[in-house]
Amino acid sequence: MDHLMTGFMDVLNPGTILWVAAGVTLGYILGAIPGLGKATGVAVAIPLTFYLTPVAALGMLIGIAKGSAAGSAVSAILLNTPGEPSSAPTALDGYPLARQGKAQKALKMGLFASVIGDFVSTLILILLAAPLARYALLIGPVELCAILLFSLTFIGGLSGGSLTKGLIAAALGVFFATIGLETETFIPRLTFGLLELEDGISLVPMAIGMLAVAEMINQAGNMKALDRETSAISDSAAHEDRVITRVEWRRSLPVIARGTLIGSVIGILPGLGASVASFLSYGATKNASKTPEKYGTGMIEGVAAAESADNAVVPSSLVPLFALGIPGSVIAALLISAFVLHGLTPGPLMFQQQPRLVAAVYASMILASFIMLIIGYTCQRLFAQIIKVPLRLIIPGVLFLCCVGAYMETGSIFSIYVMLFFALIGFFSRKLDFSFVTFLIGFVIGPNLEFTFRQSIQLLGSDITNLKHHPISIVFIVLTLATAWWTGRSNSRKAVVK
Amino acid sequence: MRRANIVSGIMLALFGLVMLFAVIPWQIETAPPGFVSPRLVPNITMVVVVVLALLLVIANWRAPVNGDDAENASPIARVELMALLRIGAIFALSIALFRWVSSLAAGASLMVVTLLTLGERRPLPLVAIPAAILLATWFLFYKVIGTEIL
CATH class of the missing domain: 1.20.58 (Methane Monooxygenase Hydroxylase; Chain G, domain 1)
Incomplete structure (x- = not known):
């Protein structure tokens, strides 16, 4: 608690508040525009934070992630086009509400549910991460290697439609992470004589290419359909559209509580992601309702259920990152590079080595929740106008910012080449349904996986029977095999058909 | 598929x-x-x-x-493949300009040519959008953050 108070003192200064607010605003706008989103926003913004103080930089990035999770409801409600896939269930009732002239009501409920879900989930992160990290410190390299392998299999099985494709993406991610000087022998690996590759491939240009540039190319190919929907928006000025009544609040609060719980639990489990949480919460709310047939026709509880779960995922997905150093989502994977860049290595040791900075991150997360409420409430009409801007006017600016972001990482045009190479991979992985999320997470945990694997070989004396002295690792190896079997069985049909 | x-x-x-x-x-x-x-x-x-x-x-x-x-059926539509080729060509042009002319020319061409390729023909957006973004980037890095990125 003392550290948290110190964290608030570090955060509550005009400079940091301004950057967190800038992050939330930028995130809200990116989230509201279909096709952009939190991953794109965070990837492009990481280089912009190079010159900020660690607290301001991390606060801004967290603000972008939180703001875009909330902002994606705007286009889901007004356009029936979710800013991110996780807001698809929001559109099921939000869009019918908008068509009934109740857009402002739906937008407000989306915002309030988002803020409550996000805030409670942040508290869960604060309460859970440090105690879990204490247990994580007892884990050795053999156990950690097994846990990382399990996480990668779990994410690979659940991130896309096919376990086979998910695992291929994960293996390719780990493979690309091996490029550069090998850490024990300093032998260059797959550098082709290029000095720029000796330090390995940098995550920032890779992520910008795979997430942002590839998505912009994708949007450029589907621009006409999106622009048609954008031009069809019409505003309603009726007074009743702008308020949530007391009765609606009474009906929605238990729904928000359930959505927050579902989102927080799903967020903690690596690989499931916000889409699973929001659909699960929407489904649970519909099943629990006395009038399930009304869902999909404009029920305010539908918006509350989806948005509370969607936003609860962002903070709780940082629990495995903070406690174990394992990124459970693409945002967590991107935040690792930002954390390391600003002197905070995610994992159990950070609570001992950098308690003040961790507390400041927590404080900035809570601050971002409140700023999200203020900005979302006061600028709702403005954000609703922004999504009317045609995509053809947005794409060129985003591509330019991608180049600036990638270039800033090394100050060399080589980063632009890296960005373009991975943009190509990202484009084809989207189209062929190979999970780029699993690829990126494989790339991020690759060095740690290899390091602990090498240590395990030495500790076990290259004899697999010595695993009997490491029961935790046996549990996770069995879990890995069970996950592979279970997910492989459940989506084997999809692998063939998709 | x-x-x-x-x-x-x-x-x-x-x-x-x-x-x-x-x-x-x-x-x-x-x-x-x-x-x-x-x-x-x-x-x-x-x-x-x-x-x-x-x-x-x-x-x-x-x-x-x-x-x-x-x-x-191919999972990639022809229009998407064309978008990939066009944006690839725009990047190639911008990189060439960056190497042999200037970074300003590269940035401006990236945005103007992309706008033209995506169907924008009105002179005002073609001039105003690149100018505003270049100016905002310069202001953010050189004035607000106080660092030279080039």
């Missing part, structure tokens, strides 16, 4: 085999005695890729054929 899965599976299997038998032995030296080979993890990942890619090919090859057009 069935046909796309078979093609992508074959391509990935070939990629893995080329890596295993040509690129990894050529690009990664063997380790001194007593060290774990630096080729170990790259080799393992490529073996995984080859095995899974072959599984993907076999599973789709053996799947019952419905005679559905969607089975053999």
Whole structure:
């Protein structure tokens, strides 16, 4: 608690508040525009934070992630086009509400549910991460290697439609992470004589290419359909559209509580992601309702259920990152590079080595929740106008910012080449349904996986029977095999058909 | 998607085999005695890729054929492929301008040519959007943050 108070003192200064607010605003706008989103926003913004103080930089990035999770409801409600896939269930009732002239009501409920879900989930992160990290410190390299392998299999099985494709993406991610000087022998690996590759491939240009540039190319190919929907928006000025009544609040609060719980639990489990949480919460709310047939026709509880779960995922997905150093989502994977860049290595040791900075991150997360409420409430009409801007006017600016972001990482045009190479991979992985999320997470945990694997070989004396002295690792190896079997069985049909 | 899965599976299997038998032995030296080979993890990942890619090919090859057009349809529409080629060409132009003219010309051309390619013909957005973004970037880095990025 003392550290948290110190964290608030570090955060509550005009400079940091301004950057967190800038992050939330930028995130809200990116989230509201279909096709952009939190991953794109965070990837492009990481280089912009190079010159900020660690607290301001991390606060801004967290603000972008939180703001875009909330902002994606705007286009889901007004356009029936979710800013991110996780807001698809929001559109099921939000869009019918908008068509009934109740857009402002739906937008407000989306915002309030988002803020409550996000805030409670942040508290869960604060309460859970440090105690879990204490247990994580007892884990050795053999156990950690097994846990990382399990996480990668779990994410690979659940991130896309096919376990086979998910695992291929994960293996390719780990493979690309091996490029550069090998850490024990300093032998260059797959550098082709290029000095720029000796330090390995940098995550920032890779992520910008795979997430942002590839998505912009994708949007450029589907621009006409999106622009048609954008031009069809019409505003309603009726007074009743702008308020949530007391009765609606009474009906929605238990729904928000359930959505927050579902989102927080799903967020903690690596690989499931916000889409699973929001659909699960929407489904649970519909099943629990006395009038399930009304869902999909404009029920305010539908918006509350989806948005509370969607936003609860962002903070709780940082629990495995903070406690174990394992990124459970693409945002967590991107935040690792930002954390390391600003002197905070995610994992159990950070609570001992950098308690003040961790507390400041927590404080900035809570601050971002409140700023999200203020900005979302006061600028709702403005954000609703922004999504009317045609995509053809947005794409060129985003591509330019991608180049600036990638270039800033090394100050060399080589980063632009890296960005373009991975943009190509990202484009084809989207189209062929190979999970780029699993690829990126494989790339991020690759060095740690290899390091602990090498240590395990030495500790076990290259004899697999010595695993009997490491029961935790046996549990996770069995879990890995069970996950592979279970997910492989459940989506084997999809692998063939998709 | 069935046909796309078979093609992508074959391509990935070939990629893995080329890596295993040509690129990894050529690009990664063997380790001194007593060290774990630096080729170990790259080799393992490529073996995984080859095995899974072959599984993907076999599973789709053996799947019952419905005679559905969607089975053999390309997952990439022609318009998307054209967008990829166009944006690729725009980047090539901008990189050339960056190397041989100036960064300002590269940035401006990236935005103006993309706007033109995406169908924008009005003079005001064609001038105002690149100018505003370049000015805002300059102001953010050189004035607010106080650092030279070029």
